Amino acid sequence: MRKARAAAAVTIVSALAAAVTGCGGGSSEGGSNESPKTLTYWASNQGPSIEADKKILTPELAKFEKQTGIKVKLEVVPWSDLLNRILAATSSGKGPDVLNIGNTWSASLQATGALLPWDTKNFDAIGGRDRFVDSAVASAGAEGKDPSAVPLYSLAYALYYNKAMFKDAGIEKPPATWDELVADGKKISKDGKWALGAEGGNLSNNIHQVFALGKQHGADFFDKDGKPTFTSDGAVAAVKQYVDFMAKDKIIAPGNAEYAQNQSLQDFAKGKTAMVLWQAAASTFASQGMKPEDWGVAPVPVQSGVPGTGEQTNSMVAGINIAVFNNTKNIDGAKKFVKFMTSDAEQTLLNKTYGSVPPVKAAQQDPAFGASDVKVLRDTLGTSAAPLPQVANESQFETTVGTAVKGLWADAAAGKPVTTESVKAALTKAQQQMTP
Amino acid sequence: MTATVTPSSGHKTGDVEKTDNGGARGRRFPRIPDRIRQGGLPYLLLLPAVVLELLVHIIPMVIGIWVSFRQLTQFFIRNWGNSPSAGFDNYKVAIDFDAPIGQALLHSFLVTCAFTVLSVGLSWLLGVAAAIMLQENFRGRSILRTIFLVPYALPVYAAVITWAFMFQHDNGVINHVLHDQLGLTDKPSFWLIGNNSFIALVIVSLWKSWPFAFLMLMAALQNIPRDLYEAASIDGAGIWQQIRKITLPSLRPVNQVLVLVLFLWTFNDFNTPYVLFGKSAPEAADLISIHIYQSSFVTWNFGSGSAMSVLLLLFLLLVTAVYLLITSRGRKGTDV
Numbered sequence: 001m002r003k004a005r006a007a008a009a010v011t012i013v014s015a016l017a018a019a020v021t022g023c024g025g026g027s028s029e030g031g032s033n034e035s036p037k038t039l040t041y042w043a044s045n046q047g048p049s050i051e052a053d054k055k056i057l058t059p060e061l062a063k064f065e066k067q068t069g070i071k072v073k074l075e076v077v078p079w080s081d082l083l084n085r086i087l088a089a090t091s092s093g094k095g096p097d098v099l100n101i102g103n104t105w106s107a108s109l110q111a112t113g114a115l116l117p118w119d120t121k122n123f124d125a126i127g128g129r130d131r132f133v134d135s136a137v138a139s140a141g142a143e144g145k146d147p148s149a150v151p152l153y154s155l156a157y158a159l160y161y162n163k164a165m166f167k168d169a170g171i172e173k174p175p176a177t178w179d180e181l182v183a184d185g186k187k188i189s190k191d192g193k194w195a196l197g198a199e200g201g202n203l204s205n206n207i208h209q210v211f212a213l214g215k216q217h218g219a220d221f222f223d224k225d226g227k228p229t230f231t232s233d234g235a236v237a238a239v240k241q242y243v244d245f246m247a248k249d250k251i252i253a254p255g256n257a258e259y260a261q262n263q264s265l266q267d268f269a270k271g272k273t274a275m276v277l278w279q280a281a282a283s284t285f286a287s288q289g290m291k292p293e294d295w296g297v298a299p300v301p302v303q304s305g306v307p308g309t310g311e312q313t314n315s316m317v318a319g320i321n322i323a324v325f326n327n328t329k330n331i332d333g334a335k336k337f338v339k340f341m342t343s344d345a346e347q348t349l350l351n352k353t354y355g356s357v358p359p360v361k362a363a364q365q366d367p368a369f370g371a372s373d374v375k376v377l378r379d380t381l382g383t384s385a386a387p388l389p390q391v392a393n394e395s396q397f398e399t400t401v402g403t404a405v406k407g408l409w410a411d412a413a414a415g416k417p418v419t420t421e422s423v424k425a426a427l428t429k430a431q432q433q434m435t436p
Numbered sequence: 437m438t439a440t441v442t443p444s445s446g447h448k449t450g451d452v453e454k455t456d457n458g459g460a461r462g463r464r465f466p467r468i469p470d471r472i473r474q475g476g477l478p479y480l481l482l483l484p485a486v487v488l489e490l491l492v493h494i495i496p497m498v499i500g501i502w503v504s505f506r507q508l509t510q511f512f513i514r515n516w517g518n519s520p521s522a523g524f525d526n527y528k529v530a531i532d533f534d535a536p537i538g539q540a541l542l543h544s545f546l547v548t549c550a551f552t553v554l555s556v557g558l559s560w561l562l563g564v565a566a567a568i569m570l571q572e573n574f575r576g577r578s579i580l581r582t583i584f585l586v587p588y589a590l591p592v593y594a595a596v597i598t599w600a601f602m603f604q605h606d607n608g609v610i611n612h613v614l615h616d617q618l619g620l621t622d623k624p625s626f627w628l629i630g631n632n633s634f635i636a637l638v639i640v641s642l643w644k645s646w647p648f649a650f651l652m653l654m655a656a657l658q659n660i661p662r663d664l665y666e667a668a669s670i671d672g673a674g675i676w677q678q679i680r681k682i683t684l685p686s687l688r689p690v691n692q693v694l695v696l697v698l699f700l701w702t703f704n705d706f707n708t709p710y711v712l713f714g715k716s717a718p719e720a721a722d723l724i725s726i727h728i729y730q731s732s733f734v735t736w737n738f739g740s741g742s743a744m745s746v747l748l749l750l751f752l753l754l755v756t757a758v759y760l761l762i763t764s765r766g767r768k769g770t771d772v
Contacts, residue, residue, distance in 0.1 A: 392511065
């Protein structure tokens, strides 16, 4: 009896020890070239479906195999799973060789040390850093550090408007300033029609919008040392201005407060809403049955004047980056693959297919990116977009401030007053919830 | 490693068996010591279950408890085995109810308590009512029974997302009925944001869990001998007296398990709020499961999230222990 108990104890202890030592975190070494003929690639879901992405990417991967003899195993990962998959791969040390990341995660993922830093030598291996648009590279990691990824598809926000609804309201051109937008909006918002759409329940979207408005009010949400400054006057003014479109100006339908599944795009396509602030919406509108001539695109408004850098910033730099997992067994192959995906030819082809803008300057020259809607996105990226704060706790920022804005939308929708004090209180709470 | 022979009856039997068949087998297989064959065999047979239990529950739990004492954020996730120790800091932050993180945790704990009491209480009431109603044989009884079990048979995700559609402000059927058709509200209400979200959460949870109460109670009711009711009715007991004196006491053992299981499921429910509200629930419906998920996986503070989980586990263990103690004491009292 005693022996059986002892045996059981030994089993438990050895199993525990095996498990604990076996999962003792990933190795800290860099990549090597143990398996030079294969690569695993996690692509983010860019197209209408995972199947569509596979169809788009498979022929390109075949091209790469033909050029280099390296076979790429593709997995398209939905956005909702991607970050947690990357975290799991980081903690186990067993991840893909190459992967796509959302560019707002760059600094957070950079802090984990899981991604290969793109120093001059690595950039030279793919043709040099100068090939890329500056703002796109700036959105690939914290300032002063080597980027943790390379820009792949770039996006920016623009103002999409319904031409017929503008004409019916007697408006001749899209608004260039927020005052004009509110004035136009009041003309449109009647008889069950509304001027502007919003996604009040979507935390990321809330952040993207208030970030650009924050820039226009001279606020950054973080100071130079990376400490949160959510309660600065500019940040409060930005959040209030955004929520006031519903609370005070009444140009956003109250129902938008709970939207989080792109319902505002459906409303736009159905002619219920005249304007939306969105990134590359063309393919969505087409899939909802809208013809390209039905809608127009203009830069996102600013407080006054024309969009530019600094206080005239009117968009975050949105987009997807491509990164190399530090634990790769095929570092050379991985770099070759990044070089291939960021080559002029692939950049033109893939960005054209996905409706995004190439972060590679040479590829931007293709006439396809001069079409009116993409041209607005391209110009915004080039001249008046700024990357979201590249801080390690960006993810926390999106959750806490995004949730605060979501709560303020709920107040506005319920008819409760949204005041400078209530905005400041919500942002104070968000800031306090940020763990250092 | 040979077994020591001690004067016990067990060993005597073992010796007999050895002379019966052990000799013949001994030539083909390595000899298994009698001690293990006799005393150890049950343990050997249990071993696969023990190993699985270890792998699936115990080891992750131990790692979780270990993580709760570490400062595990995105900076250390890659080499989490070497994350710096946090001592009791994660716990201190979680239970510092004057500071924002502790306050938010306390708030979500209280919301969860209120939600659990309402959901379990109503599920039980509805389950009892339906089970008693369907005891009598009438036309359509089996159809009704089947319909009542539908929520229990549906995949949770599909069911809850349907509720989310129904609760929508602009296009949801609930506002359509309450506002457009019945005119009960001045204007369409918000169910997925603001304070009403708590009501929405309770309704969906109730819809999801009452069929289980119904199923358990219906089975239990069928075990009550009919002649008890006949005797009671001959003695002049009315329907309420019968329910009070016969039905409820007979249901007691089932109720004890049922309430405990419903409590644990509801308190820990993650699917319902997550599908209904996404990764950030409105303040009024900020259940603790979502809150902990957010701390760990959205804001990447795994140490703090684990500490909150351990606290939750301790609370649930405590409640379960107290509950079992009270109910078992009560049972002894009635048995005597």
